[in-house]
Amino acid sequence: MQDSQTSETTQKTIEETIVSGILSAKIRPGTRLSENQLATLFSVSRTRVREAMMRLETRGIVHVSPRRGWFVVEPSAEEAIAVYEARRVIEAGLLRGMRALTDEGRKALDAHLNEEKSVMAAGDRQRLTYLMGDFHIRIAELSGNAIIVDILRDLTARTILISMLYQSEFHAAQSHDGHCRIFEAMQAGDFVRAAELSVEHLDEVEMGLDLTTRPDPLSELRSSLSLPPKAVPSGPTVRPKKPQLQRSN
Amino acid sequence: MQDSQTSETTQKTIEETIVSGILSAKIRPGTRLSENQLATLFSVSRTRVREAMMRLETRGIVHVSPRRGWFVVEPSAEEAIAVYEARRVIEAGLLRGMRALTDEGRKALDAHLNEEKSVMAAGDRQRLTYLMGDFHIRIAELSGNAIIVDILRDLTARTILISMLYQSEFHAAQSHDGHCRIFEAMQAGDFVRAAELSVEHLDEVEMGLDLTTRPDPLSELRSSLSLPPKAVPSGPTVRPKKPQLQRSN
DNA sequence: CTTTCCTGTCTTGTATGCAAGATAGCCAGA
DNA sequence: TCTGGCTATCTTGCATACAAGACAGGAAAG
Incomplete structure (x- = not known):
């Protein structure tokens, strides 16, 4: 739309590059996304990269492990x-x-x-x-x-x-x-x-999925020890949830 | 959820404070959200506030006008x-x-x-x-x-x-x-x-809405002069759109 | 050989400083 | 009175510096 602005373009570029990389299966789940690497790759400072990561995080696409790094989500x-x-x-x-x-x-x-x-x-x-x-x-x-x-x-x-x-x-x-x-x-x-x-x-x-295949081989152990899951799921859940929506066919 | 972390709590607090302020109609559309004011209000630096704003922007709740400020969206x-x-x-x-x-x-x-x-x-x-x-x-x-x-x-x-x-x-x-x-x-x-x-x-x-009431009194003039709209709408639209979904009742 | 601890390095978290655009108010000139 | 332009100030944009946690690798002790 408005490509006249140089500034806004960059962040969107980082975001969209990653999203389209995922959409075409070029980026695997769990891929590490280093702020520094992305910063040099896009010739910007970490600040801009971080902003893009934050946005992607609220979109449910990446996830940050505190002081360890950003990763493409690995959905449970x-x-x-x-x-x-x-x-x-x-x-x-x-x-x-x-x-x-x-x-x-x-x-x-x-x-x-x-x-x-x-x-x-x-x-x-x-x-x-x-x-x-x-x-x-x-x-x-x-x-x-x-x-x-x-x-x-x-x-x-x-x-x-x-x-x-x-x-x-x-x-x-x-x-x-x-x-x-x-x-x-x-x-x-x-x-x-x-x-x-x-x-x-x-x-x-x-x-067609095999949802018994655990992407994290430790998850069973983890849960049996009742440790916190390795990934922060999605947004904040305010009230406790009682699941039961069913197929409609 | 995980309230043990002091760090993560603050950003979420800023975000959720604003969202719940909107949900209970305490914050009006178009309200200016100054980074500095919010920073002092929550006793953090502008950095954290900005992160919260970026998140809220991807959620379609606030909007930034470059070098003018952050505002709660005024949907057209x-x-x-x-x-x-x-x-x-x-x-x-x-x-x-x-x-x-x-x-x-x-x-x-x-x-x-x-x-x-x-x-x-x-x-x-x-x-x-x-x-x-x-x-x-x-x-x-x-x-x-x-x-x-x-x-x-x-x-x-x-x-x-x-x-x-x-x-x-x-x-x-x-x-x-x-x-x-x-x-x-x-x-x-x-x-x-x-x-x-x-x-x-x-x-x-x-x-029950009066969608002919223009929140921006200049919008008619603006559009007749074919100037860009005052607000960046939602996320990026990749392809041109041809609208026509209809009511289902 | 194994275990433990320590330290160097790499990561993100956060604050701050400076740049640069936008705006409002004032002042001067017509 | 009105208009034009200048400046002071306020805003975000962005980069950078430093803090602090995580981790790996090696050295030392058993």
């Missing part, structure tokens, strides 16, 4: 479940509320699915990872609601980190199929069906 | 619409996905609604504003999904800022009624109905 199994649930809620709610698919929207999604197909054939896995996540963001963009787009972008980034941690093999064809079916329902104007398909699709992907 | 009419739409999407999606209301959940909501009623009678408007927003957060908490709770908390804060800008009179009784109806549907186990009622409720509140 519980967090993984929460992320998928949040996506189901938002994406289903979004599709269900849609009324029509414009011509440009149809074209954009069609082009996207074609690219998915060709990149899948070409075997460019990083690009494919990016596209697979981006499909959902593109749907959000159709709604024209920037708030939802931003939320889903961050959730998608976390989803990709989750895949890198818990996904043994990448069923790209299956995902692509799911996307196509959602698109078909949308084209048919059946957004209720599209919402259902979206939930099913996310379920499929989630089911 | 377009942003206001987007916020309500996002809330409809998320809250409806959430309720629709719920399966059962636990006993504690029922009690919590019941107690909440009772407090709404008594505070409404007592006429404590700030507390009432807080409660009216908090009802929706409490529903999110029933899902046990911390991600959704955080998202809705921030959206609720923005909603309250929007009310302060565009709401001529506060139809508290109507809102309370809406809450009660949602609760009844939930108790009856009819979450589809609860979702519909939630959308209707948000529609009602949104309809």
Whole structure:
């Protein structure tokens, strides 16, 4: 938008570089992000880097271990479940509320699915990872609601980190199929069906994870000794929580 | 949570103080938040204050005008619409996905609604504003999904800022009624109905706004001169957007 | 060989200093 | 009276210096 400002551009660049690195699976969960290294890399002082890190932290993408360093988050199994649930809620709610698919929207999604197909054939896995996540963001963009787009972008980034941690093999064809079916329902104007398909699709992907694989081999020991978990989860929780939201398909 | 750490507590305190100030309508949109004043107020250096501001900025709650100062956001009419739409999407999606209301959940909501009623009678408007927003957060908490709770908390804060800008009179009784109806549907186990009622409720509140009232009297002139808008909207938008999501009732 | 402790180094945490833009108020000139 | 410009002051932007915790590696003691 306003690229005339030199100042603001840099911080956003650091943030967006890291986010897009995650979105295309170039940055793994747990990656250390040294303030000094990033500072020299972007030719700025640590101050600016820190600001970017703080922002990314509130977006749930990085995490700081006090006086040890910044790390790309490694979502726990519980967090993984929460992320998928949040996506189901938002994406289903979004599709269900849609009324029509414009011509440009149809074209954009069609082009996207074609690219998915060709990149899948070409075997460019990083690009494919990016596209697979981006499909959902593109749907959000159709709604024209920037708030939802931003939320889903961050959730998608976390989803990709989750895949890198818990996904043994990448069923790209299956995902692509799911996307196509959602698109078909949308084209048919059946957004209720599209919402259902979206939930099913996310379920499929989630089911493809092995959430028993612990990214932190010490976590079991840690919890049995009732030590604090290694990562600060998300934002502050004010009241105690009693979980029980269920699948809606 | 982890109150043992002195360090981390302070930043969160600044952030949460401001957010809860907004949630209870004690802080108006457009309020200037001077780094120096906050620093002396919380007995920390500007550095910490800045970090809190950066976080609040990514949460869409404050906004910085370069070298002029930090301000609590004054959502434009377009942003206001987007916020309500996002809330409809998320809250409806959430309720629709719920399966059962636990006993504690029922009690919590019941107690909440009772407090709404008594505070409404007592006429404590700030507390009432807080409660009216908090009802929706409490529903999110029933899902046990911390991600959704955080998202809705921030959206609720923005909603309250929007009310302060565009709401001529506060139809508290109507809102309370809406809450009660949602609760009844939930108790009856009819979450589809609860979702519909939630959308209707948000529609009602949104309809009660006068979105033609410009908070910035110069905005019309500004736009006719095609100057940039006075506030940086939300996060970065990567692709151009074509708006058209519609009401779902 | 094992254990313990110590110290050097690397990390973030925090404060502070200075730069630079924005603004308001005043003063001078017409 | 009105207009233009200058300056004093207040704001954030950014870099840097130093504090302090974490950790690794080695030396010394058993």
